[in-house]
Amino acid sequence: xxxxxxxxxxxxxxxxxxxxLRCSPMKGHSHVYWYRQLPEEGLKFMVYLQKENIIDExxxxxxxFSAEFPKEGPSILRIQQVVRGDSAAYFCASSHGRLEGQPQxxxxxxxxxxx
Amino acid sequence: xQQVKQNSPSLSVQEGRISILNCDYTNSMFDYFxxxxxxxxxxxxFLISISSIKDKNEDGRFTVFLNKSAKHLSLHIVPSxxxxxxxxxxxxxxxxxxxxxxxxxxxxxxx
Numbered sequence: 159x160x161x162x163x164x165x166x167x168x169x170x171x172x173x174x175x176x177x178x179l180r181c182s183p184m185k186g187h188s189h190v191y192w193y194r195q196l197p198e199e200g201l202k203f204m205v206y207l208q209k210e211n212i213i214d215e216x217x218x219x220x221x222x223f224s225a226e227f228p229k230e231g232p233s234i235l236r237i238q239q240v241v242r243g244d245s246a247a248y249f250c251a252s253s254h255g256r257l258e259g260q261p262q263x264x265x266x267x268x269x270x271x272x273x
Numbered sequence: 274x275q276q277v278k279q280n281s282p283s284l285s286v287q288e289g290r291i292s293i294l295n296c297d298y299t300n301s302m303f304d305y306f307x308x309x310x311x312x313x314x315x316x317x318x319f320l321i322s323i324s325s326i327k328d329k330n331e332d333g334r335f336t337v338f339l340n341k342s343a344k345h346l347s348l349h350i351v352p353s354x355x356x357x358x359x360x361x362x363x364x365x366x367x368x369x370x371x372x373x374x375x376x377x378x379x380x381x382x383x384x
Contacts, residue, residue: 162316191371200277200362200374201317214370249316261307262372264316 161185162265163232164250170271171240179235179268183252190233191251191262192218192225201249207233237270245272276300277365279375288384292350296363296375299344303365307372308337308348311360320361321348353382 161184171177183190188209193201203217207227218225222240227233237244247269251262278297286292294308304325309317323330323337323346330337336349350357358381364372 164316189370193372193374198376200279200376201364201372203371203373206370217371251316261319261322263319264309266314266316 162250162252162263164248164265164268166268167266168269168271170273172273173241174239177237177240177244177270179237179248179250179270180232181235181250181252181265182232183250184263187252187254187263189253189255190227191253192233192235193249193251195247195249195267197246204235240270240272242272245270275376276303277363277373277375279361279363279378281378282376283379283381285381285383286353288355288382289352292348292353292357292380292382294348294350294361294363294378294380296346296348297344298346298365300365300367300373301344302367303373305366306337306339306346307364307366308335309362309364310357311362311377317362350380353380355382355384358382 163182165180190207192204195201205218205225206214222238224236247267249267251264253260253262307322308320311317321332321335321337323339328339339346360377362377363375
């Protein structure tokens with residue numbers, strides 16, 4: 159999946175710690191989306207951002223989770239006080255514009271494991 | 274509330290034959306549909322999409338069919354190749370941004 163870069167690829171945290179996941183969109187893309195995949199399930203939408211703006215956060219838990227896409231630098235998904243249930247693969251996608259005719263392209267994900 | 278359903282967890286096909294993957298949806302507001310392919314430890318790779326104003330879209334070996342009245346779409350791969358073995362996800366959108374994914378179908382192409 160050339161283009162959308164996510165790091166780290168694997169992240170291990172203990173319960174109560176913070177997790178920070180980074181996503182650099184494809185060159186020229188200003189729309190970023192975060193999805194979470196639990197084992198044996200499809201991807202679930204979390205949040206949609208454009209530069210410096212959160213457009214839709216309807217899929218993101220109200221507590222402990224936050225996302226940003228600053229004017230400069232990557233998009234960050236932040237999970238505070240992680241719990242075992244946060245263990246999942248987190249995927250970032252980017253697009254050039256809104257979805258019609260502009261498919262989202264995904265990174266290879268960050269696999270978060272909570273001890 | 275599963276708005277996008279892929280009822281076949283897995284499918285096994287002989288190399289050279291046709292693979293047909295199915296997807297059903299319940300939300301009549303969906304107007305854009307996509308298929309993604311995913312290998313283990315990688316992110317989904319976009320394959321093909323279709324707008325609700327069409328009933329068919331073709332790209333090489335991949336064809337997507339949309340039946341709006343039945344709220345059903347399918348992905349045809351012909352001829353199937355061993356490298357097509359992967360998990361295939363159907364996704365839909367109705368508001369121009371977020372995608373709603375099915376649970377995926379594992380395709381195995383036997384040589």
